Amino acid sequence: MDASTAASASTLRAAHERFVTSPGTPSGVRRLVADSWRRCRACGVRPDGSRPPPSPRTSEELAVYRSVHPLAAVLPLFRELLGAGAADDGHVFAVGDADGTLLWVEGDSAAVERAERMRFVEGALWSEAQAGTNAPGTVLEVGHPVQIVAGEHYSSAVHGWSCAAAPVRDPGTGRVLGVVDLSGGGTIATPSALAAVRGAALAAEAELARALPGPPALLGPDGHVLRASAARCETEVRLTALGRDNALLRCDGRVHRLSPRHSEIVVALVIEGRGVTGERLAVDLSERDVCSSTLRAELTRLRTVLGPALLGSRPYALLRPVRTDFADVAALLAQGRVAEALDRCPGPLLPRSEAPAIAEHRRALEQQLRGAVLGAGDAGLLRRWVDAARGADDAAAWLALAHLLPGGSPQRAAAAARARALDAELVVPPQVGRHAALLQRSRP
Incomplete structure (x- = not known):
């Protein structure tokens, strides 16, 4: 949306207040925004920003998830195309997955700190259903680039921000892998910001397309794969x-x-x-x-x-x-x-x-x-676990194994005995027991 044709911030806030205080069809806003506000109300999103977006994953889980996400492969490209500009212009850029989870949030340090105060942070879920109308979340609903300006956000906590985002699709299947976003002040409400995220998304899709597997490997007369198809595997x-x-x-x-x-x-x-x-x-x-x-x-x-x-x-x-x-x-x-x-x-x-x-x-x-x-609940898996060094002293695993083995079997009795022995060691550490035995032997 061109900033010259956008409604003023005060007009947008007034439209937002009318919609959240009285039922009815949103007025004074674009159809894209009106549709989004209706979805947000139906999902029970709080328009006053009193319920910040959740972060369902722990930091460890998020790190593992990011390391295997397809968009990790094009993160260096996003940094090159958007990162430096965001840092210089006082903005942040973000990359999210297809559910709206923010995977990476980077940019100007002051802007990043401001974003943290409204929970626009790595790991937070910024889908429409969790955070209200916002560029990354609304992109995932409509499937095309979106720009959201100031009071168009459903949550009043985000009214001081504008954002532009575009979807990134798997070039092989066409499914949405995630979104790339620019967020910041009024300069984000410009055609150039929307063009920047759209261009970054297209560049990322081109990069992902280059990494797609080539045609099926050709076999030589002897049944071996021809060398020409092996180079890709070595990359x-x-x-x-x-x-x-x-x-x-x-x-x-x-x-x-x-x-x-x-x-x-x-x-x-x-x-x-x-x-x-x-x-x-x-x-x-x-x-x-x-x-x-x-x-x-x-x-x-x-x-x-x-x-x-x-x-x-x-x-x-x-x-x-x-x-x-x-x-x-x-x-x-x-x-x-x-x-x-x-x-x-x-x-x-x-x-x-x-x-x-x-x-x-x-x-x-x-x-x-x-x-x-x-x-x-698999005895075979538990047996493998306790037979390895990492599970040899795991009392809970030995006890779980004993419960799964047939009643009266020697293996069940042995597993239960091992669990009891480990529990006893937890109560009386081995070194304490050895010291007590030594004192007992040395008594006159």
């Missing part, structure tokens, strides 16, 4: 970091066995899912102060290993999408495929790493895996 960047301290990075047909420190850096960058400053990366890697020169030296050495085409700086980021074994496991768990997740998880994420970001992610993934195994 995937693959990180293996479960159950090992030296992660393996497969890139362009080569396998890099990373040092423990380089493994931590690469995993931390994957978990962040976006470019980070040296200061933020240092916090992710250690609870103690890390000398900035030391960290820069490590990153320089890592760039020598990986090449500048993969590891960028200012901010530090992986410049190509990376598929990881820990994200694959999380995706399998989300789909309820617990046995496959257990098969694909030989051990914890970088088990000896003490880096805070990695320890938190490792703990979250282990908790998800354990919860899925215990909740599956």
